[in-house]
Amino acid sequence: MTGMDEVGRLFNNNELIVAEVLQSAEVMKASVAHLEPFMEKKADDNGKRKILLATVKGDVHDIGKNLVEIILGNNGFKIVNLGIKVTSQELIEAVRKENPDAIGLSGLLVKSAQQMVLTAQDLRQQEISIPILVGGAALTRKFTDTKIAAEYEGLVLYAKDAMNGLELANRLAKPEERVRLTDEIAEARAKKEAVRLPERKPILERVIDENAKSDVRRDGPIFTPSDLDVxxxxxxxxxxxxxxxxxxxxxxxxxxxxxxxxxxxxxxxxxxxxxxxxxxxxxxxxxxxxxxxxxxxxxxxxxxxxxxxxxxxxxxxxxxxxxxxxxxxxxxxxxxxxxxxxxxxxxxxxxxxxxxxxxxxxxxxxxxxxxxxxxxxxxxxxxxxxxxxxxxxxxxxxxxxxxxxxxxxxxxxxxxxxxxxxxxxxxxxxxxxxxxxxxxxxxxxxxxxxxxxxxxxxxxxxxxxxxxxxxxxxxxxxxxxxxxxxx
Ligand code: B12
CATH class of the missing domain: 3.10.196.10 (Vitamin B12-dependent methionine synthase, activation domain)
Incomplete structure (x- = not known):
């Protein structure tokens, strides 16, 4: 079994362990180095397999994006990792320079998910429409579909984890699969649109009972700290x-x-x-x-x-x-x-x-x-x-x-x-x-x-x-x- 097959097997295994994948990617390093000229050629030839990865503006989250880099990178994708706190401007410049096939955006916080919406708008303004893969702890499929995708011309795909990101990237790289994926996404979004429940009111808009009070005791003992120093x-x-x-x-x-x-x-x-x-x-x-x-x-x-x-x-x-x-x-x-x-x-x-x-x-x-x-x-x-x-x-x-x-x-x-x-x-x-x-x-x-x-x-x-x-x-x-x- 080659190193590549071994990683493929692990990716297909539901009982997958992140560490195993990473170790196996290490084992693969030699074979990947050996295959690199071929991969580069493939990337340059049909321009299908280059992905720009970035953590959005204001966000320093690295670990999730790095997992994605390692896993995609060891599966034949050429990854250009732009790092953390990447502004729309930097991303746009990198898209012009690198001519990638897709963009991967990462972010840990809710604010970063909102930043992804702004980034999508900025990319659209520059008439960029290559697929975007998005991921991060506070991001949801719903937010991706209703907020980020709504601001972008091209495909916006939500990846729940790095393995899911690989699966999506693989599908994007195959023309017939890419068409199927686009159809599936459009169908799923249309279905959701049809059964859309009334949106829950954001917290500040909900009717707040001014007299609402908890039963927490307000007259118990006070715990006084030994000092107020730093x-x-x-x-x-x-x-x-x-x-x-x-x-x-x-x-x-x-x-x-x-x-x-x-x-x-x-x-x-x-x-x-x-x-x-x-x-x-x-x-x-x-x-x-x-x-x-x-x-x-x-x-x-x-x-x-x-x-x-x-x-x-x-x-x-x-x-x-x-x-x-x-x-x-x-x-x-x-x-x-x-x-x-x-x-x-x-x-x-x-x-x-x-x-x-x-x-x-x-x-x-x-x-x-x-x-x-x-x-x-x-x-x-x-x-x-x-x-x-x-x-x-x-x-x-x-x-x-x-x-x-x-x-x-x-x-x-x-x-x-x-x-x-x-x-x-x-x-x-x-x-x-x-x-x-x-x-x-x-x-x-x-x-x-x-x-x-x-x-x-x-x-x-x-x-x-x-x-x-x-x-x-x-x-x-x-x-x-x-x-x-x-x-
Ligand atoms: C562990 C954890 C921490 C850890 C580690 C954080 C980290 N960097 O991962 C520590 C303790 C440091 C931490 C700190 C904080 N945390 Co915290 N944390 C979590 C928790 C429980 C899990 C996050 C996690 O799994 N990280 C591991 C990485 C590997 O996972 P990941 O980022 O999700 O990445 C995977 C996928 O999302 C996907 N992915 C990510 N990016 C991309 C990109 C692409 C292209 C693709 C394909 C896929 C992909 O693949 C990755 C690998 O599988 C989440 C809640 C949750 N259940 O998700 C809260 C959570 C993210 N934290 C939260 C908060 C608020 C904080 C703090 C601000 C709290 C504080 N005041 O200190 C700080 C912020 C730290 C900072 N530097 O500012 C909130 C954020 C909500 C918000 N308001 O924005 C969350 C959502 C908890 C909650 N329910 O409220 N946190």
């Missing part, structure tokens, strides 16, 4: 973060193991154990060579609730308003709003909220790029995936320290599993997630905490650079929990 945790030891890495996310979501990772490890499932060993090897290497640099910070602020707002006061005098967050309230029972977790202004008592920012992403992009150039695809993906999950683990760790400072430490028998399931007192929410969906609030958090001090910056799309970064707001309220204001 705490900076530079070069945090990876060995201290290791227990906080969620292996279900790393091995499951990022490396493609299906099922409960802890159970599979207990049962000594061969593939899971093998991959876990690879992760462990990576972590040993990362600790020795400081491959991952983890920096974090947190601070508590005096605060009060004013209706659905949370007012933040200057830590020095606890009376001067320095920031104000407005949070949406659920339009259905139990009518929760984050402001309910803080003492109201009317109580006359000062309460507290905390903010944190962490990153584990410095230098990761460069290392992943290098590994990709060396043909070490699994390592390239692993370093990015590990950095993302280390950042999330670091947020968990910092949150635990903050609970200690609030005088409400976890019980001695709390397991990491319990922490991942948020079975501690209080709640940690991140802007952009369902209880506080307004990503623009990142700007306010940045003005309060100044995560630039640990090397995190905010893009025009309100995304943090480096990619492996997390921010959060921390509440001590015993009833604090996750909820969704959009549902």
């Amino acid at each position: 705490h900076i945790l530079r070069d945090y030891k990876l060995s201290h973060l290791e227990p906080y890495i969620n292996m279900q996310m790393l091995l499951g979501r990022h490396l493609g193991i299906q099922g409960k990772v802890s159970r599979l490890l207990e049962e000594k499932d061969e593939r899971t154990v093998e991959l876990k060993e690879k992760v462990d090897e990576f972590l040993v290497k990362a600790k020795q060579n400081q491959v991952i640099q983890a920096h974090g910070m947190y601070q508590f602020f005096p605060a009060q609730a004013d209706g659905n707002d949370i007012v933040i006061y200057d830590p020095k005098d606890k009376t001067t308003e320095i920031e104000r967050f407005s949070f949406p309230r659920q339009t259905h029972k139990p009518f929760l709003c984050l402001a309910d977790y803080i003492r109201p202004v009317s109580s006359g008592e000062i309460d507290y909220v905390g903010f944190l920012a962490v990153t584990a992403g410095h230098g990761v992009r460069e290392l992943a790029e290098q590994a990709k150039r060396d043909g070490d695809y699994l390592y390239s993906h692993l370093i990015q995936a590990a950095a993302l999950e280390i950042a999330e683990g670091f947020a968990e760790r910092v949150h635990q320290q903050m609970r200690d400072r609030l005088g409400m430490p976890d019980s001695a028998d709390m397991t990491m599993e319990d922490r991942f399931s948020a079975k501690y007192q209080g709640v940690r929410v991140s802007f952009g997630y369902p209880a506080c969906p307004n990503l623009e609030d990142q700007e306010k958090l940045f003005s309060l905490l100044k995560p630039e001090k640990i090397g995190i910056s905010l893009t025009e799309g309100f995304m943090m650079e480096p990619e492996a970064s997390v921010t959060a707001m921390v509440f001590a309220h015993p009833e604090g929990r996750y909820f969704n204001v959009l549902a």
